[in-house]
Structure formats: C-alpha cells, structure tokens
Amino acid sequence: MSRKIHLTPSQGEKLRELGSYLQEIRQKQALSLEEVSQKTRIQVRLLRAIEEANTDVLPEPIYIRALIKQFADALELNGADFASAFPTQYQVKPMKPAWRESTPTQLRPFHLYWIYIAVLVTAVSGLSMLVQKSNLQLVGDNSPGDTVAPLSDETDQPSSQQTSPTIAAVNRLEDSLTAANLPENNPPLNNRVVVSMKLQDDCWLRVVADGVVAYEGILNKGEERTWEAEKSLKITAGNAGGVVITFNNEEARPLGSPGAVQTVTYQTPNPQS
Structure with a gap:
C-alpha cells in the first residue's frame, strides 16, 4: 500500500499546472503515455498521476521534480528549467529552544555564593596568620642573644668552621652524586650487549632484544640507531651490506x-652468527 504524501498548497497548485501543460503537449504530439514510458523508463501510472496531480501515487516532492524533468525531456522541452518551477521545500515547524525549557530549580541558589565567599575569606585569613607566625619565628631565631662569628680581616672567604648547615648539606649531596657517577659504579660494558649501526643504504631491519622485538621496519640511508640488551641482540637485515655495525x-x-638477507645474534662477550 503506497503512502500518501502531503503537499503544500503551492506545491499542489504548481503540480496541477505543470501536469496539465505536459498532458496538452503530449496530446499535440500524438504521443501515448505508453510511448512516453518507453522513452523515460517511468511507469505509466506515475506519468498519469503527474498529469492528473494525483498525490496518492506520487512519491516525495524531490522525486516528483525528477519525474517532471524526464517527462518534459521526452516531449522535447527544457526539462531542467521546466521542473525547476515545482517547489520541493517542506514547511518546517519552528522548534522551541531547549534553554527556554529550563526550570528555575536548575539555577544555583544565591545563598551558596555567600557560603563560598565566607570560606574564601576564612582561608585567606588563616594563610595570612600562618605567614605572620613564620616571620615571628624567623625573627626569634635571629635574636641579639645569638652570636655570629665575624669574618677574618685577612680573607673574604669563610673558614670551614663558619660553613652554614645548608652549604654543608649541599656539599654532601654533590659528593654523593659524584660518587654515584664514578665509572667504577657503572655496570661494565662487557656485561651488556650494545650494538650501534649506521645505514649506508635503505634497509629493512628486525631487532630482537632479549627475546622481545625492539624494532621492525625500514631505515633510510644515513640514519643511525643504537640498541642495548642484557643477554643478546638478534638483528635480521634485508640488505646486510647497507648496515655498518659497531x-x-x-x-x-x-x-x-x-643485497643479502643476513641474521646475526650478538651476545656477551663475543658476537655469534
């Protein structure tokens, strides 16, 4: 069962006008609807519905315009200009903005602003008192009862006994960092596998470090890469001559x-092919 479409008054009036004109031209050319149907590949019932403005058979307005164009072209009319006279716009019902449906209960109560301001003032006051208390403690620590050793007249540099606790702590930290970076604290190189490579030509590579794929892809000429592993590095190259290994x-x-495909496994202490 076909669905009945609803046209606007202007669409209905224009459809009757165009359909009547097409019927008149067709009859003047002594063409039957069957002959027009053969030219346009449009069913006879749709051609008749256009001439009679029968919306019970016709599809949506946008398709009606297309049918009118083909009908007019078959009658040697300018189908595009002829069909453009049929409007296809729908009447759109204006929608009410969603924000107009919001209820007053969605607004933030005004008294919450006062609570927020009170909390903010309390926090600022507490922070101010804390700062003042800290300043008083600093003044008390530097009271006249404390004795500060004067600098020697012979030199502007303080002696080792005059070094402040802060400077001493910094010196201890520097000593610990220096000791941590000494060569003897680093693991010896022969306990790890370190392979550096430079590409002399484009090459596909697959690098497996300790059984895990570390890289797989194409490296371009001129690129340099370095891989490390605890036990072994397995390198497979699609162009072994283009890879220089250190x-x-x-x-x-x-x-x-x-051009050769080569797989080499590097282990500590010596490489193994």
Whole structure:
C-alpha cells in the first residue's frame, strides 16, 4: 500500500499546472503515455498521476521534480528549467529552544555564593596568620642573644668552621652524586650487549632484544640507531651490506654482503652468527 504524501498548497497548485501543460503537449504530439514510458523508463501510472496531480501515487516532492524533468525531456522541452518551477521545500515547524525549557530549580541558589565567599575569606585569613607566625619565628631565631662569628680581616672567604648547615648539606649531596657517577659504579660494558649501526643504504631491519622485538621496519640511508640488551641482540637485515655495525665499541664493519638477507645474534662477550 503506497503512502500518501502531503503537499503544500503551492506545491499542489504548481503540480496541477505543470501536469496539465505536459498532458496538452503530449496530446499535440500524438504521443501515448505508453510511448512516453518507453522513452523515460517511468511507469505509466506515475506519468498519469503527474498529469492528473494525483498525490496518492506520487512519491516525495524531490522525486516528483525528477519525474517532471524526464517527462518534459521526452516531449522535447527544457526539462531542467521546466521542473525547476515545482517547489520541493517542506514547511518546517519552528522548534522551541531547549534553554527556554529550563526550570528555575536548575539555577544555583544565591545563598551558596555567600557560603563560598565566607570560606574564601576564612582561608585567606588563616594563610595570612600562618605567614605572620613564620616571620615571628624567623625573627626569634635571629635574636641579639645569638652570636655570629665575624669574618677574618685577612680573607673574604669563610673558614670551614663558619660553613652554614645548608652549604654543608649541599656539599654532601654533590659528593654523593659524584660518587654515584664514578665509572667504577657503572655496570661494565662487557656485561651488556650494545650494538650501534649506521645505514649506508635503505634497509629493512628486525631487532630482537632479549627475546622481545625492539624494532621492525625500514631505515633510510644515513640514519643511525643504537640498541642495548642484557643477554643478546638478534638483528635480521634485508640488505646486510647497507648496515655498518659497531658492537660494544669495537671496530665498525658491515653486517654482511650487499643485497643479502643476513641474521646475526650478538651476545656477551663475543658476537655469534
């Protein structure tokens, strides 16, 4: 069962006008609806509905305009200009803005602003008192009863006995950092696998560090990469001659022959192919 469409008064009036004109031109050319249907591939019932403005059979307005264009073209009329006279716009009912439906209960109660201001004033007052108390303690620590050793007339630098606790703490921190960075505290290089490479040509690479894939992809000529592992590094290259390897700071050398697919596993202390 076809769905009946609802046209606006202007659409209905224009459809009757255009349909009547098309029927008149068709009859003057002595064409039947079947012959027009063969030219346009439009069903006869739709052509008849256009001529009679029968909306019970016709589709939506946008499709009616397309049917009118094809009908007019079959009658050797300018279909595009002819069909443009049929309006396709719908009557849109204005929607009420959603913000107009908001209720007064959604607004923030005014008394909450006063509570917020009171809390803010209390916090500021407490912070001010805390700062004043800290200043009083600092003044008390520097009271006249404390004795400060004067600097020597012979030098402007303080002696070791005059070094403040803060400076002493900084010196201890620097000593600990220096000790932590001493070479003897770092793990020796021969306990790790370090492989550096420089690409002499584009090459596909797959690097597996301690059984985990660390890289897989294409590196371009001129790129440099370094990988480290605890036990082993397995490198597979699609163009072994384009990869120059440096293992644990040893002499650099190509991974293999140019264009060859090569897989090399580096372990401590010596590499193994």
